[in-house]
Amino acid sequence: MIRRSELIAFKTIVVKEIRRFRRIWPQTILPPMVTTALYFVIFGGLIGSRIGPMKGLSYMEYIVPGVIMLGIITNAYANVVSSFFGAKFQRFIEELLIAPVPNYMIVLGYVAGGMARGLTVGLMVTLVAVFFVDFEVHSWFITLSTALLTALLFAIGGFINAVYAKSFDDIAIIPTFVLTPLTYLGGIFFTVDMLPGFWQNVALFNPILYIINAFRYGLLGVSDIDVGVAFSIIGLFIILLFSFALYLLHKGVGVRA
């Protein structure tokens, strides 16, 4: 049974994390909104008008779910990786390690903080999108649950990255060379039908493709992938990565001598 003191500790971590990204909002909240506006102006407006409709939707409409998801994925990940690594680097992670806070509460606290930033950015990006394009939500349940689970998954990913990171370079490598390419190749700006046969099969190994398509289905009702398969994959990765993050903290990897 969870003790009240543990819940207070969890809430303390989450509030601290939210205050952190709120305090530095010009670095955390504002840039994705500016980038999104540029995506809509350049890709949606200027280039999109020449591309024509996609899956029965205007190109501007089609890219909305992917652009929102890009904001959620990168910000949920970035928040945890930079915050937890910062705590290691300045050694204030020791404040938590010596306190009677179970490891799973530490992981959940940081992950919830990452989710808060990912979802805040997702909401802000959605507000920017609404300014450029009108759309009606196809399924609120699928839209919200995909957003929540995706933020959860990538916040856990950011935590694992931070545990292993020994320098600031280490917290930039995965987002730059793995996360961003997978997200861009995950069908933000195109449908997999546009890829040649071989690359269509390769694309199916990209988990972000499933996430973006599930979200697109929730928001617009169109998808390249079966939504059930997408949810199963997201759920499986969450269980695997969360267990791994707990194992790392239990072993004290990167934080304990």
Place this chain on the structure above:
Amino acid sequence: MKALEIEGLEKTYRNGFVALKGIDLSVEEGDFFALLGPNGAGKSTTIGIITSLVDKTGGSVRVFGADVSKDSMAARRCIGLVPQEFNFNQFEPVGEIITNQAGYYGVEPRIARERSEHYLRKLGLWEKRHGSARNLSGGMKRRLMIARALAHEPKLLILDEPTAGVDIELRRSMWSFLREVNAEGTTIILTTHYLEEAESLCRNIAIIDQGEIVENTSMRTLLTQLNRETLILDLKDPIESAPQLNDYSVVFIEPHTIEVEVWREQGLNPLFEALSRQNLEVISMRNKANRLEELFLAMVEGGEAVE
């Protein structure tokens, strides 16, 4: 009740360095205890194991009866730590650092805010509560770490070099605060390089060297082991060379100052009588080195001050 019981504690790091070679140590509840040793002796490793930051390789540690390995959460609840290095978020407001720490220990937010105010006021940081911690001076940062360690009102407070780099006036005000905390019932374990600090504050002492406890006794007992002291005497009238005093070794420092070695069995009266016979008037006297410092150096370097 024992605040701390350490039995056969061993630590060997992955690179093969043996930091602790099976130490035994116990600290009574309410004590003000000094854990001294040269750099690399094993003090920080011991503190790391007590506070769950370092994994031991052998032995056992109990804090107020709770084993730090088997009942880690109960043990952690009892401990407050002031580490040697600044380890708070430099960008966080001072007040939030205290309330967050209390929150990690499950203290209700309202109580956490009250305690934050209490300790920040006590330590002269209340006016700085909204400012970022990085803007504090070195002494203020040290006090912030003490306030943070007290936020959950621990039964055992461990201070690792709490006054390093702090000026003497502030150091003495911190001593007075720590005496107050101890008098209110908190057991305190102190490591310091200022041996005057340990002598002034602590009732019991352990000296650790190369991973082993070389002395563990009361401060009073330890200081009685000091057989020889070097005194510096300031004279009223100038002299040209060191006076010849039977049985005392005298060194001329400058016309108004001499240095005299005094063995315990010799006492001071014969020294002053000998000086009077030579019409030398002493206007002030002080120890060349802190008494504990002399003992400490003898113990960790094998000198001759201790039998």
